[in-house]
Structure formats: structure tokens, C-alpha cells
Amino acid sequence: MTPEHARAHLNSLAKPPGSLGRLEDLAVRLCVVQQTLCPRATPRRCVLFAADHGVVTEGVSAWSSEVTRLMVSAIVSGGAASSVLAATTGTELRLIDVGVVGPGLPDGPVHRNRKVRAGSRNLALEPSLTVQEFHEAVAVGELEAVEAWRSGIVVVAAGEMGIGNTTAASCLTALLTKSPAEATVGPGAGASEEALARKRQIVADVVARGRPRLADDPETVIASMCGLEIAAIAGFHHRASALGLTVVLDGFVATAAALVADHLWPGVARSMIAAHQSAEPGHAVALAHLGLEPALDTWQMRLGEGTGALLVMPLLDAAAAIVARMATFDQVGIDTDGS
Ligand SMILES: Cc1cc2ncn([C@H]3O[C@H](COP(=O)(O)O)[C@@H](O)[C@H]3O)c2cc1C
Numbered sequence: 001m002t003p004e005h006a007r008a009h010l011n012s013l014a015k016p017p018g019s020l021g022r023l024e025d026l027a028v029r030l031c032v033v034q035q036t037l038c039p040r041a042t043p044r045r046c047v048l049f050a051a052d053h054g055v056v057t058e059g060v061s062a063w064s065s066e067v068t069r070l071m072v073s074a075i076v077s078g079g080a081a082s083s084v085l086a087a088t089t090g091t092e093l094r095l096i097d098v099g100v101v102g103p104g105l106p107d108g109p110v111h112r113n114r115k116v117r118a119g120s121r122n123l124a125l126e127p128s129l130t131v132q133e134f135h136e137a138v139a140v141g142e143l144e145a146v147e148a149w150r151s152g153i154v155v156v157a158a159g160e161m162g163i164g165n166t167t168a169a170s171c172l173t174a175l176l177t178k179s180p181a182e183a184t185v186g187p188g189a190g191a192s193e194e195a196l197a198r199k200r201q202i203v204a205d206v207v208a209r210g211r212p213r214l215a216d217d218p219e220t221v222i223a224s225m226c227g228l229e230i231a232a233i234a235g236f237h238h239r240a241s242a243l244g245l246t247v248v249l250d251g252f253v254a255t256a257a258a259l260v261a262d263h264l265w266p267g268v269a270r271s272m273i274a275a276h277q278s279a280e281p282g283h284a285v286a287l288a289h290l291g292l293e294p295a296l297d298t299w300q301m302r303l304g305e306g307t308g309a310l311l312v313m314p315l316l317d318a319a320a321a322i323v324a325r326m327a328t329f330d331q332v333g334i335d336t337d338g339s
């Protein structure tokens, strides 16, 4: 199924060609990703991965690390933005703790404790993860993708919660897209000008250190600036894509994880639909590198936590319904010959 084939089908439906605008682009993408003219947007699941970041001690975030643990509780108990959007869009939600500092919640229908370690190390001073820790976190994400597939899920999204994770995402985006640090650093969850300047300096230094070694030892370099939840999302994206699931890509941090997956296992972007373009400047850079067009590009969202992916789910329902259920010009008796 090529884009041209899907577009020709849409043009045969009882409407002026292209008149559903961006919904048609989304429908084409869904058909191409699923290789069918009967695409599906359900059943679906959003899996959030949570972990802490040692680099927070450098003052790069407006928030302290304990907010990660508190937000994990809020997500699980239904009060977070992601919980509300998952509930209103008919999307199952899971929260996997891959490395939040502090005691974990008990396992339950939504929450799982899969801590690899209590947060990543401070990437400004030392490698944030060892290659072994990176692999363990990747495996946690891979297992969640396998479980989704075994449960008959068709569409998945990965999201994250981890104070400080936009610093790691900026490092990875600059490293893997070969962009300057200034192009990939933004205020994250509201960093002050002072924090932003520190963040820029740290990202520039860390990427400059890693860049010369990337070709020879990609896993060590990626692990050295990666967060546990970002590694888990990379594993999730990779395995979900290999199993033929449709992957809806969330914001800047989830897309940095997609860059990691694409670098280690090229081709994952073929299974992906980019939900939105985050207000974080690095997101546009990362999406362009992956060759993905966001469905929503003027919404100025900058939360992560799976929220952009969740917001786009009802549009996927609409896109799937248009493709599979609309009548053709022929069926309604409209002659398009000579038009
Ligand atoms: C209450 C709250 C809820 C969030 N949900 C997602 N994030 C987002 O912001 C954090 C990254 O931004 P930075 O790198 O600047 O710390 C991550 O937790 C991300 O998921 C949140 C942030 C906060 C404060």
C-alpha cells in the first residue's frame, strides 16, 4: 500500500478530492502504516514509562525530582492529564516505573514496578547509565510492547514522566540529528532563563564529548546521556514496530527515544504516526530527522506524558472510519467522468 494507492481510494469517495484536508493525510498515513484500506484505531493502549534523572541536581529543571513520584501516583489514581485524556479517548493506560527514586507503588492493573535503578546518574558529571542498565531498561519497554501485542492491541503510544528528562532528550536529539545544542534545548516544564543557560551549556558539553565516539560505540555513547524511561521507550518503539503495531508518537521526549530506536534499529519510523509538534524546539528537529509530519502542528503542547498521542486518538478513529465506511462516488451514483 503506497501513499498514492491510499490517496486514490480517498479520491474515489463521495466528496470533493482532498476536501477533508489534514484528516485525509492522517488517513493515508494510517493506511500506509497498517498496509490496508480497512485500518483500525482500536483497541489501543498508552504505556507511560517513569524514571528520575540525576542531572536535576544541576538546576536544569524548574521542578524537583520528587514531583516524578507524586505524578506517578496522580497518573495511577486518575487525576493526571494523561489519565483524563486516556479515559475520555477510550485508551487503556499503563504506568511502568523503570527508575523513580523512592519506594514504588504496588503492582496493579495500571501500575508496574520494574525499577532498573533509582534514577539515572548526573549526565553532566558521568555516564548516566551503563550499557547494561540501558539494555535492562530497553528490555522493560520491549516486554510491554510484546504484552500489548499479545492482548490484541492494534495501536500503541509511549509516554514518559521524569523531571529533568528534557535535558537528556536534548542531548540525544543533538547527538543523533547532528544538530547544535541551541537547536534542541528549550524550557521543558518551565525552566527559568538561568536554568536554561545552564541546560544549554551542559547539553553542548555532553554532546561534544560523546559525538566523536558515536560511530565506534553507539550504545555506550547513547547510554551515557540517556534516561531509563527514554531507553524503555526506545525498546517499546522498536518491539512494537517489529510486531506490526501502529505507534503513535508523542512529544519531544518520546521522539528522542524514537531517535535512539531509529539509530540502533533503523526503520522504526515506518510504523509511526507523529501526533503533534511540541513547543519544545528540539521536537521539530527530531521529527524532521525521522521524516515524520505531525498531525497537529499548531497546538503548542509541551507536557509529554503521552498527552499529544492521546489527543490524536479520536482523529485516528475518524480517519479509520472515513476510509473504511464512506461510500464511493460510484455507489452514490455520481458520475465523475469528465470532471
Ligand atoms: C507537574 C508535572 C507534570 C508533568 N507531566 C509531564 N511532565 C513533563 O515535564 C518533565 C520534563 O521537564 P523538565 O526537563 O523541565 O523537568 C517530565 O516529567 C515530562 O514528562 C510534567 C512536569 C510537571 C512539573
Ligand SMILES: O=C(O)c1cccnc1
Binding pocket: 166, 188, 189, 250, 251, 252, 253, 254, 278, 279, 280, 283, 301, 302, 303, 304, 305
Ligand atoms: O514535548 C514533550 O515531550 C515535553 C515538553 C516539555 C516537557 N516535557 C515533555
